[in-house]
Amino acid sequence: MVTVRVDGLRARYGGKLALDGINLRMGAGIHGLLGPNGAGKTTLMRTLATVARPSEGSVELLGHDTAQQDGRKRARRRLGYLPQTFGYYPGFTVAEFVEYMAWLKEMPKDRVPEAVERAIERVGLVDRAGSKLKKLSGGMLRRAGIAQAIVNDPELLLLDEPTAGLDPEQRVEFRGLLRDIGSTNTVVVSTHLVEDVAIACDEVTLFDGGKLIFRGTPNELAELGTFGADDARGGDTTLERGYTAALRAYRERAVA
Amino acid sequence: MDWHVPERHLDAYVSGEIGDPQAWSVESHLVECAMCADRVAQTVANTELARRIESVRERVLSHTSGAAHPRTAPESRTAISWSRIRRLLASAPALRLPWLVAAVFVVACAAALSLLSSGPEQAGSVLLLNAPLLPLAGVALSYGPGMDPAYELTLTTPYSGLRLLLLRTIGVLAVTIPLLLGTSFVFPTGGISAVAWLLPCLALVLVTLLLGSWIEHRLAAVLVGAAWCSAVLMPRFLLVVDVSRVFDPLFQLIWGGVVVLSTVTLIGRRSAFDRMAG
Numbered sequence: 001m002v003t004v005r006v007d008g009l010r011a012r013y014g015g016k017l018a019l020d021g022i023n024l025r026m027g028a029g030i031h032g033l034l035g036p037n038g039a040g041k042t043t044l045m046r047t048l049a050t051v052a053r054p055s056e057g058s059v060e061l062l063g064h065d066t067a068q069q070d071g072r073k074r075a076r077r078r079l080g081y082l083p084q085t086f087g088y089y090p091g092f093t094v095a096e097f098v099e100y101m102a103w104l105k106e107m108p109k110d111r112v113p114e115a116v117e118r119a120i121e122r123v124g125l126v127d128r129a130g131s132k133l134k135k136l137s138g139g140m141l142r143r144a145g146i147a148q149a150i151v152n153d154p155e156l157l158l159l160d161e162p163t164a165g166l167d168p169e170q171r172v173e174f175r176g177l178l179r180d181i182g183s184t185n186t187v188v189v190s191t192h193l194v195e196d197v198a199i200a201c202d203e204v205t206l207f208d209g210g211k212l213i214f215r216g217t218p219n220e221l222a223e224l225g226t227f228g229a230d231d232a233r234g235g236d237t238t239l240e241r242g243y244t245a246a247l248r249a250y251r252e253r254a255v256a
Numbered sequence: 257m258d259w260h261v262p263e264r265h266l267d268a269y270v271s272g273e274i275g276d277p278q279a280w281s282v283e284s285h286l287v288e289c290a291m292c293a294d295r296v297a298q299t300v301a302n303t304e305l306a307r308r309i310e311s312v313r314e315r316v317l318s319h320t321s322g323a324a325h326p327r328t329a330p331e332s333r334t335a336i337s338w339s340r341i342r343r344l345l346a347s348a349p350a351l352r353l354p355w356l357v358a359a360v361f362v363v364a365c366a367a368a369l370s371l372l373s374s375g376p377e378q379a380g381s382v383l384l385l386n387a388p389l390l391p392l393a394g395v396a397l398s399y400g401p402g403m404d405p406a407y408e409l410t411l412t413t414p415y416s417g418l419r420l421l422l423l424r425t426i427g428v429l430a431v432t433i434p435l436l437l438g439t440s441f442v443f444p445t446g447g448i449s450a451v452a453w454l455l456p457c458l459a460l461v462l463v464t465l466l467l468g469s470w471i472e473h474r475l476a477a478v479l480v481g482a483a484w485c486s487a488v489l490m491p492r493f494l495l496v497v498d499v500s501r502v503f504d505p506l507f508q509l510i511w512g513g514v515v516v517l518s519t520v521t522l523i524g525r526r527s528a529f530d531r532m533a534g
Contacts, residue, residue, distance in 0.1 A: 049412045053531050069527040076414040087405035089347050100343050104413035117316070189299070 002027050003156055003186040004048065008057035011040075011047050020210040022057070030182035032197035033190040034243065035207035041190040042084050044207070045160045049081040062155055062166055077106055080154030084161050084190075086145040090134035093145050094125055097133060100108065101148040119151040122177055122195035124170075138165035146174070150181065157187045175200045198239045200221075206246055213250040214225075219247065261285060261292045270299045273369070344420065345427040347406065355397065358430065362390060363435055365441050381446055381500045385434045385488055388457035392481050394428035395461050400473030401532075417529030418522070421465060421473075452503035455511040460484060462518040469528035 004026035011019040018040045025100040033041045046052040047059060050072050062078050064071035088097060098119055102112045120129050142165045149157060163171055178200050181187055197204050198218050208216035225241025233243045261282050268274040269282050286293045300306055366383050399421050401407050440450040460480050467476035491497040
């Protein structure tokens with residue numbers, strides 16, 4: 001089932017065209033968004049999260065047209081989002097913040113306490129549930145951010161650079177959580193780490209300069225790199241070589 | 257579903273006298289059938305197990321909110337809950353302690369100024385003319401990008417942006433207005449009513465909220481504050497013009513009109529508050 005339907009999307013960020021004619025379909029599973037800085041990943045995430053307004057084109061989430069206020073409201077109830085810069089209230093505890101977000105997501109009141117506990121438990125922060133957010137380390141904050149995103153069991157989960165600040169062990173646990181959620185729901189993860197995509201994602205979408213330049217499985221991306229295996233500039237793993245090969249091929253085509 | 261757990265199996269299951277294979281088939285049915293799950297819950301409620309289950313349940317729930325919840329809380333999404341409102345307000349920077357301290361300091365300065373000014377007629381208007389700016393500053397600090405750290409996150413929720421904004425505005429006004437009102441009753445106001453600044457203040461705040469549906473909330477507050485300064489404060493203090501007429505009955509009528517008009521327009525513009533401005 002298609003949960004994300006993007007057609008002819010153009011969006012601006014700071015007056016500049018950040019997304020130029022994106023067409024995209026996504027269903028259940030884990031989708032990785034890859035690309036160099038400034039490729040438009042974050043603008044796409046913010047558009048999918050219904051924060052940013054598209055200048056052109058349509059975005060349909062979970063069957064609701066986000067151009068309509070009512071459609072946005074319905075989609076937002078079933079949405080989870082972790083922004084790249086996770087803003088929080090330093091004086092709130094982890095549990096208070098996650099509970100606050102559950103309220104804003106209009107969850108039924110009697111389900112909130114259980115949902116909060118479950119979300120905090122899933123990100124492994126139970127022993128810090130009563131700690132103030134300002135007392136947490138970077139990795140813990142990131143996990144608190146993920147907890148608020150998943151508290152309403154979202155059918156569409158959008159995570160912008162979720163692994164930043166996580167240590168290797170936490171990354172492994174986090175990927176387990178992603179697979180758990182991604183087995184029935186749509187998870188979109190934006191990252192600049194090629195290895196994240198290789199291990200966790202079912203599908204990779206590559207962006208450059210606001211355009212979609214590659215879409216396929218991690219294996220298909222790696223295949224692109226097999227031709228330049230002797231060329232060390234391309235990267236150390238097949239996936240990295242595939243990534244740079246795809247970018248180079250696109251840029252050469254763009255110049256020609 | 258045309259098959260349900262027979263009564264005697266149900267009783268045997270609850271009392272633990274059922275055999276393993278039958279217990280499994282009852283359990284796999286319970287996962288899918290809400291009706292039989294309810295029947296089990298009701299049967300359990302009549303046994304001595306009920307108290308233990310309830311106590312486990314309460315202990316689990318008390319971990320999350322520190323309070324025990326009744327077994328079946330009525331679903332009420334729009335009901336007013338004080339703890340909720342407190343949390344929604346506490347997230348506003350303007351309602352935190354440091355800001356309150358600063359506000360008290362500003363009021364104290366204005367009061368001191370009004371005492372030091374030459375003559376009681378001059379003194380009074382100083383305080384009253386400055387009064388609308390304090391709530392406006394509080395409103396500016398309580399919402400929008402750069403002011404509310406979780407602004408982007410709250411936009412992605414179904415909770416209405418305008419509702420949150422109004423709730424926080426009321427919070428700011430509930431703190432600043434009594435503060436200023438108290439001050440203006442205590443200190444000399446030079447023959448002008450101590451409540452004369454209320455309507456202009458409300459008008460400035462509402463115009464700010466309305467303007468915030470097109471431009472950034474903070475910028476809107478700065479513009480409105482600047483407009484008040486250049487129209488009222490600058491003529492008063494630089495050109496020494498008597499501007500206390502803005503508190504006259506005729507002007508009060510105009511302020512009242514601005515309040516009504518901007519409230520109506522604001523409600524019409526509510527959908528603008530659930531996405532980023534611009």
